Amino acid sequence: MPVLEVKGVSKSFDGEKIIENISLELKEGEIVSLLGVSGGGKTTLFNMIAGLSMPDEGKIYLESEDITGKPGNVSYMLQKDLLLPYRTIVDNVALPLVIRGMKKEEAREKASGYFAEFGLEGTEKKYPAQLSGGMKQRAALLRTYLFSEKVALLDEPFSALDMLTKGAVHEWYLDVMEKIKLSTLFITHDIDEAILLSDRIYLLTGRPGTLTKEIVIKESKPRKKDFNLSENFLQYKREIISHLEG
Amino acid sequence: MKRKLQNTTSKIWSVSAIAIVLILWQMICSFGVVDSFMLPSPVQVVKAFIEEFPTLMEHSLVTLSEAFIGLALGILLGFVMAVLMDQFEPLYKACYPLIVLSQTIPTVAIAPLLVLWFGYEMAPKVILIVITTFFPITVGLLNGFKAADQDSINLLRAMGAGRWQIFSVVKLPGAMSQFFAGLRISASYAVVGAVISEWLGGFSGLGVYMTRVKKAFSFDKMFAVIFLISIISLLLMKGVDLLQKKCMPWEKE
Numbered sequence: 208m209p210v211l212e213v214k215g216v217s218k219s220f221d222g223e224k225i226i227e228n229i230s231l232e233l234k235e236g237e238i239v240s241l242l243g244v245s246g247g248g249k250t251t252l253f254n255m256i257a258g259l260s261m262p263d264e265g266k267i268y269l270e271s272e273d274i275t276g277k278p279g280n281v282s283y284m285l286q287k288d289l290l291l292p293y294r295t296i297v298d299n300v301a302l303p304l305v306i307r308g309m310k311k312e313e314a315r316e317k318a319s320g321y322f323a324e325f326g327l328e329g330t331e332k333k334y335p336a337q338l339s340g341g342m343k344q345r346a347a348l349l350r351t352y353l354f355s356e357k358v359a360l361l362d363e364p365f366s367a368l369d370m371l372t373k374g375a376v377h378e379w380y381l382d383v384m385e386k387i388k389l390s391t392l393f394i395t396h397d398i399d400e401a402i403l404l405s406d407r408i409y410l411l412t413g414r415p416g417t418l419t420k421e422i423v424i425k426e427s428k429p430r431k432k433d434f435n436l437s438e439n440f441l442q443y444k445r446e447i448i449s450h451l452e453g
Numbered sequence: 454m455k456r457k458l459q460n461t462t463s464k465i466w467s468v469s470a471i472a473i474v475l476i477l478w479q480m481i482c483s484f485g486v487v488d489s490f491m492l493p494s495p496v497q498v499v500k501a502f503i504e505e506f507p508t509l510m511e512h513s514l515v516t517l518s519e520a521f522i523g524l525a526l527g528i529l530l531g532f533v534m535a536v537l538m539d540q541f542e543p544l545y546k547a548c549y550p551l552i553v554l555s556q557t558i559p560t561v562a563i564a565p566l567l568v569l570w571f572g573y574e575m576a577p578k579v580i581l582i583v584i585t586t587f588f589p590i591t592v593g594l595l596n597g598f599k600a601a602d603q604d605s606i607n608l609l610r611a612m613g614a615g616r617w618q619i620f621s622v623v624k625l626p627g628a629m630s631q632f633f634a635g636l637r638i639s640a641s642y643a644v645v646g647a648v649i650s651e652w653l654g655g656f657s658g659l660g661v662y663m664t665r666v667k668k669a670f671s672f673d674k675m676f677a678v679i680f681l682i683s684i685i686s687l688l689l690m691k692g693v694d695l696l697q698k699k700c701m702p703w704e705k706e
Contacts (some may be wrong), residue, residue: 208678231685254607257611258611259607259610259611278610278611278612278613279612279613280613281509281611282611282612283611285604285608287604289602289604289605289608291605291622291623291626291627292703293626293627293703294626294703295702302612302622303612306609306612306613306614306618307612324499334703336703352577354612418584
């Protein structure tokens with residue numbers, strides 16, 4: 208049974224259809240990427256899965272429960288870390304717990320328990336401005352995880368980082384994912400990133416956007432450091448590029 | 454260390470500018486360019502200040518308590534108005550022009566009316582101060598609320614946060630620096646407002662003292678009280694800065 212299921216979702220803005228009849232599913236513990244050009248409707252789809260807007264047609268299910276248009280079930284993370292500058296890292300990360308009604312002290316304690324696992328130890332009492340971009344994204348991912356241990360939506364989370372930081376963050380990300388097994392839907396326009404991190408990739412193309420191809424990345428996990436230099440990797444990349452150029 | 458040094462150098466400039474003005478002023482008086490009864494010299498002003506110090510302190514106490522009560526009520530009113538106007542759009546549309554209009558009324562014109570309606574005691578003075586101080590607070594907070602990051606608000610909504618949670622977690626703390634900017638202005642308005650309202654009627658306070666010494670043509674005392682008011686305003690503004698540093702520890706780094 209898939210954790211998250213999107214069935215036949217379409218959405219228009221001002222009479223223009225942005226995405227049409229999109230269906231996808233996410234199984235437990237899977238990392239699935241949605242790869243497509245910027246402005247192709249990926250974020251529109253994400254907002255609907257997060258419950259922030261209603262699809263014109265179609266339904267969204269979380270563990271078979273209809274969550275269409277209902278916020279509070281699926282959390283997401285953006286390119287912007289969205290850490291509140293006036294809250295310490297631990298208070299930022301514990302925010303979803305507090306919103307759900309947990310006591311501040313209890314939420315802090317629970318959040319602190321994950322800091323080591325996410326490579327954030329020692330940053331609890333710092334403010335976001337004191338952290339590097341990569342560290343802020345780590346905190347943002349932990350916040351997402353504390354919101355929902357079932358499904359996370361990541362919308363180009365690492366695209367603001369420079370190449371070198373990005374490499375390190377990818378390594379960290381795969382490592383953390385091995386430990387927490389968070390089912391993740393990952394939006395990106397970076398082909399390398401999609402192949403490197405995903406179990407499956409959906410390609411979103413055209414106007415209005417539709418899912419035109421699904422690629423399974425068979426490379427086992429944990430992946431070797433030089434996977435992105437291997438022949439297999441290039442094979443996937445060629446396949447994707449040839450499809451995108453259509 | 455380097456920062457401290459820079460601070461001192463920038464102070465050197467402002468301090469020497471003030472010193473030059475004082476020296477020029479003293480020279481104008483010493484060489485008899487202007488009659489000393491029309492324009493007392495800085496030395497005379499200081500003498501008057503020392504002589505009158507106990508009386509000045511008595512009057513200051515009255516003025517300051519008016520200013521504090523008025524400011525406290527003004528903050529309360531400003532805060533409530535800003536929150537309501539932010540939460541209820543029709544209220545914003547209805548009240549904003551009225552609030553702006555309220556600021557175009559000259560305080561000097563409205564003060565005598567307030568005295569007529571509410572008497573010579575504290576009430577009309579406090580009301581005048583409330584009218585002048587709530588505005589910067591309301592506008593500052595409203596701007597701060599409106600500037601809240603939409604992405605942060607959406608994230609909280611996705612987490613299932615309600616409207617008041619969004620307000621208390623994102624909007625209110627995000628508006629703190631604008632609030633303090635408004636409070637700085639309001640604090641100085643409060644003192645000036647108190648003095649103006651005392652001019653027009655009252656039994657004690659720096660404004661009352663001012664009208665008395667003016668009628669007695671004691672311009673040295675007049676200047677002494679002007680300086681005192683400036684000093685009080687500056688101290689209040691400094692106090693607001695300190696409070697801001699205390700309330701917003703994340704701004705330090």
